[in-house]
Amino acid sequence: MKITTILTGAALALGLAGAAAAQDKLKVGFVYVGPVGDGGWTYEHDQGRLAVEEALGDKVETIYQESVPEGADSERVMTQMALSGAKLIFTTSFGYMDPTINVAAKFPDVKFEHATGYKRADNVSTYSARFYEGRAVQGHIAGKMTKTNKIGYIASFPIPEVIRGINSAYIHAKKVNPDVEFSIVWAYTWFDPAKEADAAKALIEQGADVILQHTDSTAPQAAAEQAGGVVTFGQASDMAEYAPFPRVSSIIDNWAPYYVARTQAVLDGTWESVDTWDGIPTGMVEIGEITDAVPADVKAEALAMIEAMRTGDYHPFTGPLKKQDGSDWLADGEVADDGTLAGMSFYVEGLTGDIPN
Template identity: 70%
Template sequence: MNRRSFLKTTAATAVVAGAGSLPAFAADEPLKIGFIYVGPVGDMGWSYQHDQGRKAIEEAYGDKVQTSFIENVPEGPDAERALTQLALEGNKLIFATSFGFMDAVMNVAKKFPDVKFEHATGYKRADNVATYDAKFFQGRAIQGTIGGRMTKTNKIGYIASFPIPEVYQGINAAFLAAKKVNPDIEMKVVWAYTWFDPAKEADAAAALIADGVDVLLQHTDSTAPQAKAQEAGNVITFGQASDMSSFAPMPRVSSTIDNWAPYYVKRAGAMMDGSWASEATWGGIDTGMVEIGEISDAVPAEVKAEALQLKDDIGSGKVHPFTGPLNKQDGSAFLADGEMATDEQLHSMTFYVEGITAEAPK
C-alpha cells in the first residue's frame, strides 16, 4: 500500500536544568537528528514509542539539538529517498526505526560517510552504521504466562507481522510460557504481512476470535485488535510496543513497552562529545529497554504475582524464556536439557517450536 510521507521538524525548546554538565558540542549550530518511522506517530504503538524517544532527546539537550521525523515511510525504495532527504537537510545522526529499512540504510550510509546512522532491529553495520534492538520476546513470555492462566478456551491467538526472527521469537516465547502454566494450550497464528494497517489487523483479530481464541497477542502496531476484542467482549489483549492503556482494564490487561528514550539520549550525547562508535545493542528487561506495563485488575492477584515474579527472574538472568530441552516444530533438536539459547541462535530463529501446529509461512 502506497503511503504519503510527511516531514515534521521540531526545534527543541526545552531548557535543561544543569545544562553545564552536558557534553560539549563543537559546532555552533544545534546537532540535527532525523528519524524515519514505518507508521504514523499516532499509531499508539511502535512508531509512537520511538517518537517518545525523539522527544526525550529534546528534553535532555534543549537547544543543543534539533530533531525531525518522516512518518509513514514504506519499507523499500521510499526509505532511501527519506533517508537521503534527511541527510541532505543536514542531519548528522539519523535513526531508521524498522527492520525493512536495513538495505536502504546501508545504501544511503555509503553516500554520506560523515553522517551517522542507527538502524533499529537490523543486523548490518558499517563504520557509520550502528544497530540497536530490544529483547521483546522477554515481554511475550510474561504475556504468555498471563494468557495461559486466564484463557477459558485454551486457545491463544497471535497476529504476526512478517516472518523474521524477531516475530518468531515472540510467538515461540509466548507459546512456551503459556504451555508451561497450561499444558492444554493451543497457539493460533495469523500472518498479517504488515506492521501497521488497522483494517488488516482488525480482520486478523476477527479471524482468530472466530476460531475460538480468547487471548490475543499482536506483533502489529495499531489498536485495531483491541477494538475488535472489545466488541467480542470476552477476549483479553496486550499492548504492543506502548501501553495502549485506553483499553484497560479490559480487554488490554498488560503490555510490553519499548523504552527507547535512554538509548536515544545516550547516542545523541555520544555524537556531541565525540564518542559515537558503530556498535550493536540488544537490551532487555535488565537494561530497562523492555518494560512491562501495569497489569490491570482484570488479572487475578495470584496470576499477577506470578507474572511479576517471572519479570524479575528474567531481568536477573535466573530464567531464560528459551531453555532446553526444546525442539523445533519438525521434531529436530534445538536446545539440549538446561541449555539456554544464545543471542546468535535467537537472531537466526525462523521456525516454530515443537507444539505449535500452525503452518509456518513458506
C-alpha cells in the same frame, strides 16, 4: 559610505555567526514506519525523539518523517535527511535495513542507527530490544487465562523478531497449560487498523479468547472489546486506554535512554558502531501494569518471572526445547545464544503451521 560598509560587514559577520550557530546544532533525523499517533510502535519511537529534545535542548534539532514505506521510498527519505544536514539518523523499522546500509555507504560522515536489524557498518549501528522477554510474561498470563485453550496471534512479517515473540509466548503458555493451541495469522503489514481488526475478528470467531498482536495499532484491542470476554495485551506501547480489560498488560518499548545516550555520544565525538540488544534489565523493555482482571496468583507469578529476568536468573529460551520438526535444540538447562535468537527462523515444538517464506 563608511557607515554602510561597516553595517554590511556587521551584517555579514552576524550572518556567518548565525550560520555557524546553526551548524553547531546537531541535526538528528528519525524515519518512522507508521504515523506518530499509532498508539504503538511509532508512538514510542517519537517519545524517544522528544526525550532527546528534552534532555539535550539547544544542542540538538530533530526532524522526522512518518509513514515511510519500507523499501526504495525509505532510501529517498534517508538521503534527503542526510542532504539536509542530519548527522545522526535513526531508522526505526526492520524493513529499512538494506536502505540504511545503502545510504550509509554514500554518506560516510553521517551516523546511522537501525532498529531491529542485523547489518552493520562503520557508520551504522543496530539496536533492538528483547521483546521476547515481555512475550514470555504474556504467554504465561495467556496460558493461565484462556478458557477455550485457543490463543490468537496476529503476526506482521515472518522475520526473526516476530518469530522469536511467537516462540517465547508459546513456550510459556504451554508450560502452564499443556492443552493450549496457537492460531497464527500473518497480516503482512505493521500498520493497517482495518486489517488488524479483521484478523482479530476472524481469530475470535474461530474460538480464540486471548489475542496477542505483533502489529502496531490498537485496532485489535477495539475488536476484542467489542467481542467481549477476550483478553489482549498492549503492544510496543501501553495502550492503557483499553485497560483494565480487554488489555490486561502490555510490553512497552522504552527507547528514550538509548536515543539520548547515542545522541550525546555523537555530540561528544565518541560514537562508534555497536550492536545493542537490551531488555528488561536495562528498562528498554517494560511490562505495563498487570490489571486486576488477571487473577492475583497469576499476577504474582508473572511479577516473579519479570523479576527473575531483571536479575538475569531466568532466560525465556532455556532448555530442554525442541524445534517444530522434533529435532533437539537446547539441552536441559542450556540457554539460547544470541546468534541463534537473532536469526531465528523456526518454530519450537508444538506450534502448528509453517512459517511463510
